[in-house]
Structures are given as structure tokens and as C-alpha cells.
Amino acid sequence: MWKPVLTGFVVAAVIVAGFLTFGCGALQNARFCAKNGTAAAMTVRSPARHDAYIRNQMPVTYRGRRNQYLATIGNLVEGARIYDQRCASCHGMMGIGDGEAGEKLVIPPADLSRSLGEQLYRDDFFYWSIAEGGAEFETAMPPFKDELKPGEIWKTLTFMRAAFAENNGAAQDAIALP
Ligand code: HEC
Structure with missing residues (x-):
């Protein structure tokens, strides 16, 4: 009975991790992304x-x-x-x-x-x-x-x-x- 809950949790974690990893690629100008070097490298x-x-x-x-x-x-x-x-x-x-x-x-x-x-x-x-x-x-x-x-x-x-x-x-x- 815990299995679906656990699976749901893992899926949610993967979605969040995916957003954090690829989000900055899609939103290069976003303020928070500049900190990891995206903006600086382009300057x-x-x-x-x-x-x-x-x-x-x-x-x-x-x-x-x-x-x-x-x-x-x-x-x-x-x-x-x-x-x-x-x-x-x-x-x-x-x-x-x-x-x-x-x-x-x-x-x-x-x-x-x-x-x-x-x-x-x-x-x-x-x-x-x-x-x-x-x-x-x-x-x-x-x-x-x-x-x-x-x-x-x-x-x-x-x-x-x-x-x-x-x-x-x-x-x-x-x-x-x-
Ligand atoms: C015709 C365009 C132009 C104008 C007008 C201009 N700059 Fe520049 N500036 C540049 C270019 C191109 C560079 C990059 C190349 C270099 O460092 O020589 C630069 C570089 C600089 C740098 C070095 C910054 C760094 O981190 O390397 C400073 C400071 C600076 N400018 C300040 C100013 C100030 C203050 C004014 C106005 C009083 C001004 N500039 C007007 C084109 C311009």
C-alpha cells in the first residue's frame, strides 16, 4: 500500500530536479540564473x-x-x-x-x-x-x-x-x- 505513495514521491522529486537542472537553460535571463555563471560567461x-x-x-x-x-x-x-x-x-x-x-x-x-x-x-x-x-x-x-x-x-x-x-x-x- 506504500508503493504508490513512494512512486508518487519519486516522480515529484524527479520533476523538481528536472526543473532545477533545465529551468535555467530555458530562462537564461532570469535573475537567479545569473549566479551560476550563465550571464557572466556571455559577457x-x-x-x-x-x-x-x-x-x-x-x-x-x-x-x-x-x-x-x-x-x-x-x-x-x-x-x-x-x-x-x-x-x-x-x-x-x-x-x-x-x-x-x-x-x-x-x-x-x-x-x-x-x-x-x-x-x-x-x-x-x-x-x-x-x-x-x-x-x-x-x-x-x-x-x-x-x-x-x-x-x-x-x-x-x-x-x-x-x-x-x-x-x-x-x-x-x-x-x-x-
Ligand atoms: C562608443 C561606445 C562607448 C562609449 C560612448 C563609452 N564606452 Fe566605455 N567601453 C566601450 C567599449 C567597447 C569597452 C570595452 C573595451 C575596453 O575595455 O576598452 C568599454 C569599456 C569601459 C570600461 C572598462 C570596464 C571593464 O570592466 O572592462 C569602463 C569603466 C567604461 N567603459 C566606462 C565608460 C563610461 C563611464 C563612459 C561615459 C563617460 C563610457 N564608458 C562611454 C565603449 C564605449
């Missing part, structure tokens, strides 16, 4: 840039720079304005690299939320990337050092951290500075 960013940073080959003048602009309403509003005007066309409104202007680029605009969420990439990485652009790595990332003042670059970063960072660890770190 492209310049390997040369990241390699240079990890090997400490970033120009000396940028090394160790820290963002002193706190996440005040004023700084966030200005950073958002600059981001919308100069960055969203390529990096997308949500910073995931899906802007229209970036669609045809060989090296697509980076998913900013990814590096912002990784502790390894500190303020100096972002400042250097934004100021110098991608000439050194033959990418379409424009240099902004002549167009934006240092404070404007930092405020854009303050906004990006507040709006896009997947993991707030790095953001807290920046915001907590004196």
Missing part, C-alpha cells in the same frame, strides 16, 4: 585591459587613485546626467553593455555591473579606463580626460557604483572613505 570585456590592470601595468599616474566623491544626492544626480549623455548609448541604461551604439562593435561595450561588483577592480581601474579609453587596447571606448573634469569622472563612477554594482561590497568600500 565580453577587453581581456587586454584586465590583464594590464592585474599585472600592475596601468600608467603610474593612475595607480592608487581613490574616489573622494560620496554618494550624496547632488553627486549622484550629476553622475547620472553625465552617464546618460555620454555613456548610456554604448553601455546601456543599466550598465550591462546593451546600448544601441555598441551593437556593431567588434569588442562590445563592457558590462559595467560585472567589474563594479568585483573587489579586485578598484577606483583607479575605472578612472583610468574612463580617462584614457581603449586606444591602447584597440577598442572603441573613447577617452574622456579632455572632455570631463576629474570631478566629473569621479561623480560618474559614484553614480555607476550606486546604480549598477551587482555586489555592493566594492561600493560600500568607496562610499565609506573620509
Whole structure:
């Protein structure tokens, strides 16, 4: 008499396991699926840039720079304005690299939320990337050092951290500075 109950239980368990295994394949964009690497694996960013940073080959003048602009309403509003005007066309409104202007680029605009969420990439990485652009790595990332003042670059970063960072660890770190 326990047999049908047991069989029913096993069938239910198989269905649940099947959903957990194949569900993410069918729902690749679902938020909970990104955690197991599906979304991260699809993201492209310049390997040369990241390699240079990890090997400490970033120009000396940028090394160790820290963002002193706190996440005040004023700084966030200005950073958002600059981001919308100069960055969203390529990096997308949500910073995931899906802007229209970036669609045809060989090296697509980076998913900013990814590096912002990784502790390894500190303020100096972002400042250097934004100021110098991608000439050194033959990418379409424009240099902004002549167009934006240092404070404007930092405020854009303050906004990006507040709006896009997947993991707030790095953001807290920046915001907590004196
Ligand atoms: C014409 C398109 C374009 C515009 C506009 C643009 N970017 Fe980029 N950006 C790119 C591309 C392509 C890459 C990837 C290649 C690279 O790292 O050089 C990139 C990379 C980056 C990176 C490195 C991120 C990483 O994790 O590798 C940062 C930071 C960045 N952009 C910030 C900005 C900011 C901030 C703005 C606006 C002030 C901006 N970008 C405007 C195309 C663009």
C-alpha cells in the first residue's frame, strides 16, 4: 500500500530536479540564473585591459587613485546626467553593455555591473579606463580626460557604483572613505 505513495514521491522529486537542472537553460535571463555563471560567461570585456590592470601595468599616474566623491544626492544626480549623455548609448541604461551604439562593435561595450561588483577592480581601474579609453587596447571606448573634469569622472563612477554594482561590497568600500 506504500508503493504508490513512494512512486508518487519519486516522480515529484524527479520533476523538481528536472526543473532545477533545465529551468535555467530555458530562462537564461532570469535573475537567479545569473549566479551560476550563465550571464557572466556571455559577457565580453577587453581581456587586454584586465590583464594590464592585474599585472600592475596601468600608467603610474593612475595607480592608487581613490574616489573622494560620496554618494550624496547632488553627486549622484550629476553622475547620472553625465552617464546618460555620454555613456548610456554604448553601455546601456543599466550598465550591462546593451546600448544601441555598441551593437556593431567588434569588442562590445563592457558590462559595467560585472567589474563594479568585483573587489579586485578598484577606483583607479575605472578612472583610468574612463580617462584614457581603449586606444591602447584597440577598442572603441573613447577617452574622456579632455572632455570631463576629474570631478566629473569621479561623480560618474559614484553614480555607476550606486546604480549598477551587482555586489555592493566594492561600493560600500568607496562610499565609506573620509
Ligand atoms: C562608443 C561606445 C562607448 C562609449 C560612448 C563609452 N564606452 Fe566605455 N567601453 C566601450 C567599449 C567597447 C569597452 C570595452 C573595451 C575596453 O575595455 O576598452 C568599454 C569599456 C569601459 C570600461 C572598462 C570596464 C571593464 O570592466 O572592462 C569602463 C569603466 C567604461 N567603459 C566606462 C565608460 C563610461 C563611464 C563612459 C561615459 C563617460 C563610457 N564608458 C562611454 C565603449 C564605449
